[in-house]
Amino acid sequence: MSEVRLYSKADFSECRLTNHPLYSYIQVFFSQELSELVENSTNGTCYALEVGQKLCLVVVAQFQEGQTYPTSLRAQYLDYAQEELALTGIKGKRLLSGAFQLLKRIVPKTIDEVVYVGNYLLSTNLFQPFTTEELQKIEALLQRRFPTKTIVYRSQNSCLNQQLMENLSALNYQSFISRQVFIAHQSQVIQQKKTFKKDRKLAKDTTFNIRTNFDVTNYSERIIELYTQLYISKYSQINPRYTPAFIEAMKTVQNTSFTGVFDEENLIGVTMSWELDGTLTVPILGYDLSYPKESGIYRLLTYYTLLRVNDEQLFHMSSGVGPFKLSRGAEYFPEYIYYKRPASAKERRLSFWLLQKVNTILTRMSNKRAY
Structure with missing residues (x-):
């Protein structure tokens, strides 16, 4: 009991x-x-x-x-x-x-x-x-x-x-x-989508560097700056305003990982993913809005997270930009x-x-x- x-x-x-x-x-x-x-x-x-x-x-x-x-x-x-x-x-x-x-x-x-x-x-x-x-x-x-x-x-x-x-x-x-909310849970469906194949080509051809092993502490203020550009300045002041202290603390948390998109040494896009019992979500996401949409920073961040979807893990993509997420194999609930x-x-x-x-x-x- x-x-x-x-x-x-x-x-x-x-x-x-x-x-x-x-x-x-x-x-x-x-x-x-x-x-x-x-x-x-x-x-x-x-x-x-x-x-x-x-x-x-x-x-x-x-x-x-x-x-x-x-x-x-x-x-x-x-x-x-x-x-x-x-x-x-x-x-x-x-x-x-x-x-x-x-x-x-x-x-x-x-x-x-x-x-x-x-x-x-x-x-x-x-x-x-x-x-x-x-x-x-x-x-x-x-x-x-x-x-x-x-x-x-x-x-x-x-x-x-x-x-x-x-x-x-x-x-x-x-x-x-x-x-x-939008949840991607069928890897075979995801990988057959035309958008996924286009994103894969983008990842192959991009001049940006994708890093999963970088000094999060050194970039904590930049991570918050990118998140703030998107979720606070663009979307809503009511979204959580995380601090660099939060980022620095989260780097040691179990089942948490960071992925960065770099233009040389400049961090221009980032996700912090968090996992529990086979479900993955991305509570921190941000990218440099001064870059043109065609550069595909958000597509790259989404692509590298979708790669982790398999028979044992799904991706809870949260809310917003529904057409984009549906086109990449997610379902909405x-x-x-x-x-x-x-x-x-x-x-x-x-x-x-x-x-x-x-x-x-x-x-x-x-x-x-x-x-």
């Missing part, structure tokens, strides 16, 4: 699962203040959750202005979603935009009073499966420790988390769509958060009703097309 324990920074040394693939990752978040690793996450406190032989990071958050969406449901659903909406060509987006504006005024700030289970301060979180019994024990422990907090499991999709989603539903957790509000929750009925209506509309839209 699985025992459940919650560790703080002060007593994590008592955890004996030192060989667990997430142990070194969790150590990173106990080694420094959260805001020193993720600049726009000053509203969270990290814990480690041990469930039998499983281990994950837990983040306890509260409302604070200007936070990144991994630690703020308001940022994710009332700010980030509206920004994403503006980039799409979907019908009815003006009506939806108005709904988001209304929700910003009436949804209470207490929606950000959350305990996130398995939240790694990344856009995409990877999960080990929890049984119904384990989920019940986790819930009981968290409700005792944080009785006023909503319990949230982010990053759930039917490709990777079908059983976990069913177990959460059986325990009366509610689902709320968060985004579309709606992604959800699962949540359970505390018994003491007293959000206004109108705001909760509106959130559910928006959820229904977004789910229908996601089922119709990839974007």
Whole structure:
């Protein structure tokens, strides 16, 4: 029978699962203040959750202005979603935009009073499966420790988390769509795509150098500069603002690796990949936007990651640029958060009703097309 324990920074040394693939990752978040690793996450406190032989990071958050969406449901659903909406060509987006504006005024700030289970301060979180019994024990422990907090499991999709989603539903957790994600899991399909063959030719002919063994510490500020160009300056201020300290800490984390595209000695493109139980994702990606699109830096970074897809490993490509990812053999899946509000929750009925209506509309839209 699985025992459940919650560790703080002060007593994590008592955890004996030192060989667990997430142990070194969790150590990173106990080694420094959260805001020193993720600049726009000053509203969270990290814990480690041990469930039998499983281990994950837990983040306890509260409302604070200007936070990144991994630690703020308001940022994710009332700010980030509206920004994403503006980039799409979907019908009815003006009506939806108005709904988001209304929700910003009436949804209470207490929606950000959350305990996130398995939240790694990344856009995409990877999960080990929890049984119904384990989920019940986790819930009981968290409700005792944080009785006023909503319990949230982010990053759930039917490709990777079908059983976990069913177990959460059986325990009366509610689902709320968060985004579309793209998963490449069939190497034979991927390698037969015309785009893959074109990318392979690009990799053969390019004058850039691809390096998987370079001094990450020496390039940590440049890595953040490239990531910031793409994800902060181009896309959204609500994306996590990682710091060079985060990059330097991650270079020693188990199952984490860096790939760099170099123009002579100038780093012009980079990925940091992270793997858990056969699933690979790329939480850090950036490239020099001053280079022309024809130089193919993003294509090269994607190609070298897709090469790692085989019968034992798949590539969770996260969200965004759907047509590009679909053309390279990925499939798209709606992604959800699962949540359970505390018994003491007293959000206004109108705001909760509106959130559910928006959820229904977004789910229908996601089922119709990839974007």
